[in-house]
Amino acid sequence: DAGITQSPRHKVTETGTPVTLRCHQTENHRYMYWYRQDPGHGLRLIHYSYGVKDTDKGEVSDGYSVSRSKTEDFLLTLESATSSQTSVYFCAIRGTSGGQETQYFGPGTRLLVL
Amino acid sequence: DQQVKQNSPSLSVQEGRISILNCDYTNSMFDYFLWYKKYPAEGPTFLISISSIKDKNEDGRFTVFLNKSAKHLSLHIVPSQPGDSAVYFCAAHIGSYQLTFGKGTKLSVIP
Numbered sequence A: 001d002a003g004i005t006q007s008p009r010h011k012v013t014e015t016g017t018p019v020t021l022r023c024h025q026t027e028n029h030r031y032m033y034w035y036r037q038d039p040g041h042g043l044r045l046i047h048y049s050y051g052v053k054d055t056d057k058g059e060v061s062d063g064y065s066v067s068r069s070k071t072e073d074f075l076l077t078l079e080s081a082t083s084s085q086t087s088v089y090f091c092a093i094r095g096t097s098g099g100q101e102t103q104y105f106g107p108g109t110r111l112l113v114l
Numbered sequence B: 001d002q003q004v005k006q007n008s009p010s011l012s013v014q015e016g017r018i019s020i021l022n023c024d025y026t027n028s029m030f031d032y033f034l035w036y037k038k039y040p041a042e043g044p045t046f047l048i049s050i051s052s053i054k055d056k057n058e059d060g061r062f063t064v065f066l067n068k069s070a071k072h073l074s075l076h077i078v079p080s081q082p083g084d085s086a087v088y089f090c091a092a093h094i095g096s097y098q099l100t101f102g103k104g105t106k107l108s109v110i111p
Helices: none
Strands: A004-007 A010-013 A019-025 A032-038 A042-051 A054-057 A064-070 A073-078 A087-097 A100-105 A109-113 B010-014 B019-025 B032-038 B045-051 B056-059 B062-067 B072-077 B086-093 B105-110
Touching: A004 A087, A010 A019, A019 A032, A019 A087, A019 A109, A032 A064, A032 A073, A042 A064, A042 A073, A042 B086, A054 A064, A073 A087, A100 B032, A100 B045, B010 B019, B019 B032, B019 B086, B019 B105, B032 B062, B045 B056, B045 B062, B045 B072, B072 B086
Parallel strands: A010 A109, B010 B105
Antiparallel strands: A004 A019, A019 A073, A032 A042, A032 A087, A042 A054, A064 A073, A087 A100, A087 A109, B019 B072, B032 B045, B032 B086, B056 B062, B062 B072, B086 B105
16 A cells, blocks of 8 residues: 545536546655546556646646645646546556556546536 | 557456466567556556566566567466456556556456
8 A cells, every 4th residue: 555545536527617636645755647547548647746846748638737736745637527538537656666666556536527 | 559559358267377468569668567457446556567678577476578579578477366357457668757558458367
C-alpha cells in the first residue's frame, strides 16, 4: 500500500457541470500522475506533476486541467464534463519496489457523465 | 498509433501450468518496461520490470524476457495459480518516466 487515496470513489454528474477529482498521497513523492482507463484503450496519461505547481500534459489532456498546490494533493478538474469523459480515473505516484522503479496506483474513481 | 501492443485480449491456462503474456512495442527509444496486474475495481499493482540493458529479470514465479531486436517482451508465470487471474498490462517509458500502456490481456487460470 503506497498511501494513495482518491476521492470521490464514485461520481455521477451531468454534461456541462464542473467536476474535481482529488488524489492524496502520504509518501511525499515528487511525481504524481492522472490516468484514465477505458475499454479497448488500457491506461492513458492525462496530466502529470513533477513538483508543487509544476505540471505538464499527457497523451489525452484536452478537456482536463490539474493543480498541485501541496506535495500531497494533485487535483484533476473537468471544467465542463462531457459524456466522452465517462471513465475510470487513476492517480499514481512514482516510487520504487524492491529496487525497481515503478508507479503506484490509487484505487480509482469511477465517473459517469450523463 | 499504438506504441505498446498486447495483441491477445485474453488467455486461459490450467492451474499449475505456465502462463505466457506477450507484448510488442514500436518505439526503439523505450528504455524501461514494466508489467502490472489489475483486479476489477482496484488500481493496477506493479509486478516486475526490466531495463533495456537486460534480457531477463526474475522475481519469484514471475520472469520477464526482453528481446530488443524483435521489440518484444514476455511475462512468464510459473506455476500459474487461480489468484493470478486478472488483467495484465505491459508498459514502457523513455527517460522522463511517462508510462505508455498496452491495452491489457485478461488471464484466466482454471483450477
